[in-house]
Amino acid sequence: MWGIALAAAVFFGVLAQTLMVRAQETPTTEPAKHAGIRLEQPYSKIPDLTDDEKAKIEEIHKKSLTDIKAIREKEEEDIRAVLTDDQKAELDKINADKRAMSQEKTKEKKAAATEPAGG
Numbered sequence: 500m501w502g503i504a505l506a507a508a509v510f511f512g513v514l515a516q517t518l519m520v521r522a523q524e525t526p527t528t529e530p531a532k533h534a535g536i537r538l539e540q541p542y543s544k545i546p547d548l549t550d551d552e553k554a555k556i557e558e559i560h561k562k563s564l565t566d567i568k569a570i571r572e573k574e575e576e577d578i579r580a581v582l583t584d585d586q587k588a589e590l591d592k593i594n595a596d597k598r599a600m601s602q603e604k605t606k607e608k609k610a611a612a613t614e615p616a617g618g
Contacts, residue, residue, distance in 0.1 A: 542556050
């Protein structure tokens with residue numbers, strides 16, 4: 500069990516560091532695109548990457564995203580195994596409320612984007 504906790508702590512530490520770095524970076528409106536590949540920063544800022552290097556970086560990134568998703572799903576499964584049925588129901592309610600709030604914010608943003616300027 501400690502192994503899972505340690506792996507989760509390391510994973511979330513790396514994730515937090517990545518998010519902090521991305522938050523500090525200035526977003527670009529034109530990411531590096533070549534041969535249908537869209538690289539994430541900072542790799543998109545390397546000017547002399549070959550198409551082969553770009554493809555390999557994209558492949559590694561996609562695999563990492565798949566691995567991260569699997570880790571998150573495993574974590575949720577392991578945590579739910581610890582909870583009672585009442586706690587699982589409460590967690591489900593919390594998650595549903597969170598999704599509803601997120602959907603509401605998305606609606607508000609869409610509505611604001613379609614409003615005419617100045618009013």
